[in-house]
Amino acid sequence: MAKLDNGPARGTRDFPPAAVARREAVISSIAESYASFGYRRVETPALESVERLTGGQGGENEKLIYKILKRGLPEHLPPGTVLSDLTDLALRFDLTVPLTRFFANNHAQLPIPFRSLQIGSVWRAERPGQGRYRQFTQCDIDVLGEPTVLAEAELLEATAAALIALFIEPITVRLNDRRVLSSIALAAGVSGGTTAGYFVTLDKLDKIGWDAVGRELAERGFDARVAASTEELLGYLADSSSEGGMLDRLGDALPDLGVDVLNDLGQTASALERLSREHEGMTFVLDPTVVRGMGYYTGQIFEITHPSSSSSIAGGGRYDDLIGRSLGRDVAACGISIGFERVVDLARIDPPDLGVAVLYEGEPSTDVLAAARAIRKLGKRAALVPRKKATRQQLDSLYSEGYRAFVTFEDGRPATPRSLGPDSS
Template identity: 55%
Template sequence: MKMDNSPARGTRDLLPSAVATRDHVLATITEVYHRFGYQRIETPALEDITRLTGGQGGENEKLVFQVLRRGLPGTVEAGTPLAELVDLGLRFDLTVPLTRFYGNNQATLPLPFRSFQFGPVWRAERPQKGRYRQFYQCDIDLIGEPSVLAEVELIEATAQALAGVGLSGTTVRLSDRRFLSALAAAVGLAEETWSTFFIGLDKLDKIGWDGVRAELTGRDLPASSVDAARERIEALTGLSADKVADTLSDTVPSLDDSVVADLGTVAGCLDELSGLTWEFDPTLVRGMGYYTGQIFEVGHPSVPFSLAGGGRYDKLIGRTLGKDVPACGFSIGFERIVDMLGELPRKDSVAVLFESDVPLANVFRVAREVRSGGRTAAVQPRSGKFGAQLGRLEAAGFTSLIHLKADTEQPEERPLGK
């Protein structure tokens, strides 16, 4: 039987040029986050299955790759529950592992704790363009800070990180899950229907108000409530920083004063950041059910999807620790950013090509001199047709060539491709 050498479905191999772009993006983001005091941590790819399916990950829990217990026989009895066969799973994000990490290590961590994570995650997605079963996430989280210092810092740091990789002109969209709950209550929706309302509202940018209304009324939500929600939401759209607090109070009088004040503070701080555009978006929902406060996303005019998103999740760590700990996080869409940037311009890279009669010590001496100036040099024997080999070197990313022959006294460097 012929072996299939292609990657597993929904995964991919990455060529050196693609990895170079990814390394550049990661290095830039890392440098920015380090300037803000975030320290990198690592967590295992495998987590206990009960943690991954414990209600912290929303719809992503349906996409967990589950791992069979060790020592199972080759066949199992028909009707055996899956729970008896599985004990681990591949992580589907970096937030759920972070809550376990903090619970286990809190005694040795500073408070507040600024965490930076980068690593692969896995979801049993239906493979398609832009959706992979293995991909990388890049997260920062501020744990132990109850004030909106956390929200402002996370947004500023992430905006700078995106600008650092060349994505200027981004817009931050800001809202609050407590506002959404207060809005739903204010228009007369029963609490058990709120999640349905939020899910429908989250589709507004795709299907418009007529589509949202049709979907929600089709799920037995009162048309009068949906219309009232639309009226209030439209009154809150396009607010300047100095209008956010007063308009929120007027539109949803039942909203707690502290929520209004916090949104006003964050809006005021964002207004002072040069080069950053922001807007209060009353339709922003975000899918994760663990958010308890402010939520935010970053978009770019060139693409229809968000580049980063996050929010406050003050109850999530408590599920591990047994007591609530304030926490706020932001996740950058690493794969989306890399795809947007494409391949980077080639860096100066020298191929040191040598004939078989050239002493190897001489070859390495030349390469060493190139590297001493901070440049890349790779040694390679001459073989095959000269033109074909030069073509391969150029395709591999080399920008120039030093060709060593036995009678060469002073080797010269020349550019490739010319």
């Protein structure tokens, strides 16, 4: 065999022990936070049918699907072969599409509302770049079958709790509603068919500012009055001194907005305000510029931001129409996804305690093996480690790996016990 490059496939990563320990600790912490709200883990396969994944629910992500070759095809393809005939399965690009299939398939056995937690890998053939990977972990919670904004309030409270448990602070929860966005578009004079492009540009306001938004809207062919009315409208809304004031102004400025939309926003807002009074590390804003990428949202949408991350660290919303596409009847649904890779970087996690390193010379004697066994019987971890000449250096390095106690054997017999404190590492 020719010698191959031993790196992982482009855009993917190998995780050595310290990295896995960190990721696993974050997963445990998140899972426990969500479990305390009644969310339970669900798992679906990595592979779904190509048909389902290209059904139009994934937006831009559908272009990035890894498709699987059918088995048993001939090496020499007959002339006229069409690419799409060669594949039947594909790797999932998110956890929402598989969840809707799972729910449609299993709803009869599930409690309603069903609280789902999913933590798993997804795959996208992205151009690899800083913080962008072709295989990465997503962490989603969803409430299925709860039509009221109790779902929104709980998802956000649970996610704030999960982030704060990882010492990820300060965080800001930003709340909006797809129906508010539609009314803004209407009020700004955007015609029906062009709202998608309008929202994509509006979504960038935070990062690029009004001048650039205006230029981009012009490039997209919008009349200059669209940018002007939008700026004026959002300026009027932002000028309120409280979230309650903002709701009043939304009602004033967007007369076509249903009173139920405002009432629901008021209810979620008051739950979040109460929460922000309890947690110093959390603030809350009603933000009519929050857009969220996916096309399937139908009601409230939200994201959570952190000062050290330019994009949001969590986001989601209500998607009451999506399950209907699999099940044949609509089911109220609402979800939020944590940007797991960003959260792993931000989390404050204690280093692992690897227990006792039992150091021996040459081949381990019966005494060495018995010592390790005795330590394990006490419920402690014990790893056999061949001793190096530079013992002090080796102990320092083992300490920094996570070993917290040492037993050294010389000539097969226990040597004077050594202990290391944090000051010696």
